Amino acid sequence: MFSGFLTIAPSCGVCGLTLAHEDAGDGPAVFVILIYGFLMAGLAAWVELSYEPPFWVHAVIFVPLILGGSALLLRPFKATLVALQYKHRVAGFENEPDGPAGR
Ligand SMILES: [Zn+2]
Secondary structure, three states, rough: OEOOOEEEEEOOOOOOOEEOOOOOOOOHHHHHHHHHHHHHHHHHHHHHHHHOOOOOHHHHHHHHHHHHHHHHHHHHHHHHHHHHHHOOOOOOOOOOOOOOOOO
């Protein structure tokens, strides 16, 4: 369903469902920030309180972990939000017929 890193293709390559009108907006970034950010902040606090490493150790561990993890999570969160828009028939999916699984 993606035609670029985070760009949704105009239509599904398998079933042809029109995806051009999806509207995930900032939703994926919000969920990644709130969920992954919460986990990383907790992990950083735990590392600091448990081992008291110098600052550069935090930088070496958490900068790539936070940037890489966030980038990896954006796609599945975006795909999930578009799937939920389709399931609940919102954001341009209002007139899509029910599939074999129904709603
Ligand atoms: Zn499809």
